[in-house]
Amino acid sequence: MTESVGVAVVGAGMAGRSHAHAYRTAQTVFGTDAPPVRLVAIADVNTDFANHTRDRYGFERAESSWQAIVDADDIDAVSIVVANHLHRDIAEALLASGKHVLCEKPLASTVEDAESMVKAADASGLVAACGFSYRRSPAVSAIGEQITTGALGEIQHFNGRYWCDYSADPDAPTSWRYEGPLGTGALADFGSHLVDMAEQLCGTIVRINGAVLPILIKDRPVPLGAALGHAAGGAVSDERKPVTNEDIAMFVAEFANGAAGTFSISRVALGHPNSLGFEVFGTKAAASFDLSANAEFGYVDNAPNRATNGWRRVIIGPDHPYIAAAQSMPFAGIGHGGQEFFTYQARAFLDEIAGLDRLPRQATFADGLRNMRVEEAIVRSAASGTAVTVPR
Numbered sequence: 001m002t003e004s005v006g007v008a009v010v011g012a013g014m015a016g017r018s019h020a021h022a023y024r025t026a027q028t029v030f031g032t033d034a035p036p037v038r039l040v041a042i043a044d045v046n047t048d049f050a051n052h053t054r055d056r057y058g059f060e061r062a063e064s065s066w067q068a069i070v071d072a073d074d075i076d077a078v079s080i081v082v083a084n085h086l087h088r089d090i091a092e093a094l095l096a097s098g099k100h101v102l103c104e105k106p107l108a109s110t111v112e113d114a115e116s117m118v119k120a121a122d123a124s125g126l127v128a129a130c131g132f133s134y135r136r137s138p139a140v141s142a143i144g145e146q147i148t149t150g151a152l153g154e155i156q157h158f159n160g161r162y163w164c165d166y167s168a169d170p171d172a173p174t175s176w177r178y179e180g181p182l183g184t185g186a187l188a189d190f191g192s193h194l195v196d197m198a199e200q201l202c203g204t205i206v207r208i209n210g211a212v213l214p215i216l217i218k219d220r221p222v223p224l225g226a227a228l229g230h231a232a233g234g235a236v237s238d239e240r241k242p243v244t245n246e247d248i249a250m251f252v253a254e255f256a257n258g259a260a261g262t263f264s265i266s267r268v269a270l271g272h273p274n275s276l277g278f279e280v281f282g283t284k285a286a287a288s289f290d291l292s293a294n295a296e297f298g299y300v301d302n303a304p305n306r307a308t309n310g311w312r313r314v315i316i317g318p319d320h321p322y323i324a325a326a327q328s329m330p331f332a333g334i335g336h337g338g339q340e341f342f343t344y345q346a347r348a349f350l351d352e353i354a355g356l357d358r359l360p361r362q363a364t365f366a367d368g369l370r371n372m373r374v375e376e377a378i379v380r381s382a383a384s385g386t387a388v389t390v391p392r
């Protein structure tokens with residue numbers, strides 16, 4: 001297939017720039033047989049952000065509305081990278097206009113919106129993907145391979161944490177991230193990644209228990225300028241707005257295979273800007289991951305010599321997923337970062353559009369809805385103080 005694919009990004013904020021970068025670099029990974037990518041348009045209501053991103057990543061044009069992307073006939077595929085409550089309208093309009101969509105997580109701000117988006121995706125016959133970018137971590141994928149081959153034995157316990165500190169300062173400005181009911185705070189914002197990762201590795205979560213969703217900082221100042229990403233550090237006014245969603249989410253989960261899951265998610269974990277990590281314990285071996293050491297993972301098994309056995313550090317290299325076909329210097333120990341996950345994600349999305357079958361498929365809208373159903377069960381468990389079964 002030689003036809004080119006015209007791409008656009010809606011949202012030139014924090015993550016929109018990562019999508020823009022990813023489309024620029026997607027052609028450099030996994031061979032040269034994919035159709036060329038045209039970087040057509042970047043859209044943002046903030047025209048400074050749109051123009052900056054156009055110039056920085058080399059898009060043909062900047063637009064000030066997402067409707068201009070819907071109406072364009074030189075665009076085939078679009079990333080939606082704006083606040084969660086905007087996802088549904090944009091995704092449904094793009095699908096109706098015949099464009100493939102990669103929508104950021106969480107898929108929507110309500111389960112009802114997500115259900116409607118799944119219906120629209122099914123009716124369209126187009127690629128409708130959800131942006132769980134950590135699925136593209138080589139180390140997490142390598143651990144997944146060990147689980148799939150049975151090297152870990154029966155999975156017994158997943159212990160995961162995702163700690164951030166962008167909200168630790170009570171005077172950090174408010175933004176769309178602090179609006180919406182319980183469940184739309186730390187849980188949806190980045191806990192959704194951890195829930196997706198746990199289900200990818202350990203299977204379906206069937207029940208939630210013991211959830212707590214405290215709001216610790218009750219109001220925040222209104223920013224004076226445009227808030228970008230987590231908005232920490234920007235100038236603020238004297239006006240304060242209430243915070244209506246959780247700073248912390250903790251809960252216990254039961255997986256379909258009987259394994260237990262313990263989860264700790266926080267946006268007020270001082271000193272942890274972006275600490276995603278987990279341990280997964282099986283009957284034969286265990287593995288661990290820490291995002292701050294992206295290009296390695298921990299592993300321990302029942303090696304015969306007990307006197308020298310223990311956790312070992314496995315350095316990611318060409319024996320693991322993504323590295324041989326994606327890195328310019330495909331050696332163990334070169335290292336990589338989170339931006340590569342977005343590149344691999346863009347590649348997987350573009351491959352699926354082109355009918356190429358080289359990478360694990362991107363999460364679908366149905367996967368995004370599934371993820372939100374787990375989060376809904378967490379919210380219901382916190383409200384009722386009881387165990388809640390996750391709807392299938």
Ligand SMILES: NC(=O)c1ccc[n+]([C@@H]2O[C@H](COP(=O)([O-])OP(=O)(O)OC[C@H]3O[C@@H](n4cnc5c(N)ncnc54)[C@H](O)[C@@H]3O)[C@@H](O)[C@H]2O)c1
Pocket residue numbers: 010011012013014015016043044045046049064065066080081082083084086104105106131132133189227228229230
């Ligand atoms: N996969 C990841 O690791 C990851 C990381 C961060 C954010 N995200 C997701 O990406 C999305 C955006 O998050 P962010 O941190 O980039 O937010 P952000 O606030 O930094 O950026 C959002 C951008 O959308 C623009 N915008 C607002 N209304 C618009 C409209 N009607 N049309 C066009 N643009 C509009 C804003 O001007 C802003 O530039 C969210 O869904 C978030 O959950 C994913």
